[in-house]
Amino acid sequence: MNFHLPSFLLGYGAGASSVLLARQLRPVLLEVATVAYRFVDAVAAKAAIKQEDLEDLFAEARARARARDRTHPSSGADGKAKPHHASHHH
Helix, strand or coil: CCCCHHHHHHHHHHHHHHHHHHHHHHHHHHHHHHHHHHHHHHHHHHHHHHHHHHHHHHHHHHHHHHHHHHHCCCCCCCCCCCCCCCCCCC
């Protein structure tokens, strides 16, 4: 393979310019990444709060349902509903 000076210079220039461009873009990319992380953290925090609220709601609903079952039993002691005996009149 022959050494081709113009190709080498183009490649070297492209590499050098990308390094310089990366140095110039780094603060911008860092700021964009920081904003993105803040957004993700805020969404995650709100989701955690909402999840806690839902868990509290379900826990309260479960407690109310169980309290109601204790104060208004609709079944017998063995957990089965007692059958009603129909009286037969002839």
